[in-house]
Amino acid sequence: MSHMVYSCLMAVDRDHVLRSAAALLTRRATATMDEVARAAxxxxxxxxxxxxxxxxxVRALESLGIAECEAALDAARLDEGPARDAVHRLVREIEPAAGLLAFLYTENQLFEGDGQNTGWTRIDDRIAALFRRGQESGEFRIDLTPAWLTEALYGLLASAAWAVSEGRVAAKDFTRMTVELLLGGALRRDEPRRDEPRHDEPRREES
Amino acid sequence: MSHMVYSCLMAVDRDHVLRSAAALLTRRATATMDEVARAAxxxxxxxxxxxxxxxxxVRALESLGIAECEAALDAARLDEGPARDAVHRLVREIEPAAGLLAFLYTENQLFEGDGQNTGWTRIDDRIAALFRRGQESGEFRIDLTPAWLTEALYGLLASAAWAVSEGRVAAKDFTRMTVELLLGGALRRDEPRRDEPRHDEPRREES
DNA sequence: ACCATGTGAGACATCTTTGTCTCATCAAAG
DNA sequence: CTTTGATGAGACAAAGATGTCTCACATGGT
Incomplete structure (x- = not known):
């Protein structure tokens, strides 16, 4: 009967170790196995x-990253509602995994082998499909390819995770900063009139 | 005297080695000294x-990256004209160094020591000042901090360099893709012609 | 022809990390 | 209490990378 307890504890420990390793390797990608162990x-x-x-x-971390990405993709319900809202949900869901994603994103070593490759391409395809849906519905501009928008999303997620961990951006602003920049860009959308208190929310014409 | 020839050749070789090392380490950050040598x-x-x-x-590569960044910043004349045009010039000037930047960006090992740190903060400050200028002139939205815009620029440059090297984005689209997304975002800016009424755009009074 | 200098090839020791092993300890189930 | 099994500590060799060295060769100037 100790088998149940055994496997249960193992699973918990395994997950904890993976989380710790992800947190450490996000900061220092060359950390030693000994450091990883001590961190856990x-x-x-x-x-x-x-x-x-x-x-x-690293393979296990990659699997974890893929699983969390897919879970975030599922939870975000990319097919429902306006594409921009779906992007917002996606970023919000994927935020906890952004650090791990940033680590895996730079671990180009993974892309040499062919093993887990299909997992990432599936994720890429789902995200690219979201952007394509937004283009076809007229929400998104068509002069930026879905592939580039997908890549840019990864880059912004990594930047945001890094900026938060460095204290340059408040953690609570992660989603808003990422989504607002990805969707809206840095330019103001209205005419550069006076310094009207323009906020991020698209307001109805308040003449 | 042979001294002139000597130092001249050394300088050329040194630069060539640095370029080769940057190109290789951009792809595989853990490349061996032997691989770096063979690549050069x-x-x-x-x-x-x-x-x-x-x-x-790596320190020399960091110095090279700082120098190229500062050269790009100078060539882009960030203080002249509209801020959005200055951003465009900056991305165009910095494009050749984007791969090296991406490598140094992930080499968090550098930030542990304190040596070259001042070089990067100077660059950060100049870029952040550009975004701040755009905000004060009314060109850029004020709900995204200059620090985050700077970080996002780095992330997009890294993403674009990576996407180009992977063949997912055409090299000639590097500057346009990066600038368009950073400044304009993914959303369309014009009013909805067909389709149902928009819910996303802060549109001007659609007469 | 002679010498100086940079270079490539390779040997070598050193260091770090890794992977495997053993052994003592401790907790829990029987 | 006994037994089972996981854990931590540490020793150990293997592998890889690094830094240093020597030596032979080629090139270019004297």
Missing amino acids: GISRATLHRQFAGRDAL | GISRATLHRQFAGRDAL
């Missing part, structure tokens, strides 16, 4: 018992 | 004669 509060031996090696750890 | 067409011994070690090489 376990010994290097136990770390090795759960993940055969550094390669397996 | 020289032997590991010669590489080590020019750069005392990997640390010195």
Whole structure:
């Protein structure tokens, strides 16, 4: 009967170790297995018992990132409502995983092998499809390709995660900053009149 | 005297080695000194004669990146004309260095030491000042902080460099894609012709 | 022809990280 | 209490990267 307890504890520990490793490797991508172990509060031996090696750890992190991305994509219901709202939901859902994404995004080593590649392309396709839907519905401009918008979303997520971790941006502004820049850009949308208290919200014409 | 020829050739070789190293390390940040040497067409011994070690090489790359950034900032004349045009000039000037920037951006190892830090903060300040100027002139929206706009510019440059190197975006579209997204965002700016009434755009009174 | 200098090739020791091992300890289930 | 199993600590060798060295070769100036 200890098997149930065993596997349960293992799963919890495994997840905790993965989270800790993600948090550490996001900051220092070259961290040692020993550092990863200490960051997770376990010994290097136990770390090795759960993940055969550094390669397996990174692969597991990649799987975790893919799973969280897909979960965020599902939770965001990209097919419902206006595309811009779907983008907003997507960024909000994916925010907790942004740090991990940023790490995996720079771990170009993964793209040499072919293993997990299909997982990412599936995610890419779903996001690109969202942008394409927005273009076809007339919400998004058509002179920026869905592939570029997808790439830009990744870049902005990574930048935002980095900026938050560095304290340059408040954590509570993560979603708003990312979505507003991705969708609206830096330019003001109304005529540069006086310094009217223009805020981020698209207001109805208040003549 | 041979001294002139000597120093001249050394400088040329040094620059060539740095460019090659930047191009390689952009793709694989963990490349070996031996790989760097082969990529530059020289032997590991010669590489080590020019750069005392990997640390010195990365430091030199950081100096090169700072120098190219500052050169781009100067060439872009950020103080002249509309801020949006200045942003366009900046991206165009900085494009050749985007790959190197992307590498240095992820080399968080550099930020642990304090050495070159002032160089980057100077660059950050100049770019942030540009965005602030655009906000004060009414061109840019004020609900996105200059610090975040600066960070987003870095992220988009890195994303664009990566997307180009992966073939997902045409190299000739680099500047346009980056600037258009950073300034204009993904949303359409004109009023909705067909389709149902828009809910997203802050439109001017559609007569 | 002679020498100087940069270069490539390779040997070598060193250091770090990794992967595997053993052993003592501790907690929980029986 | 006993037993089972996970854990931590540490030793150990293997692998890889780095830094340093020597030596042979080529080039270019004297």
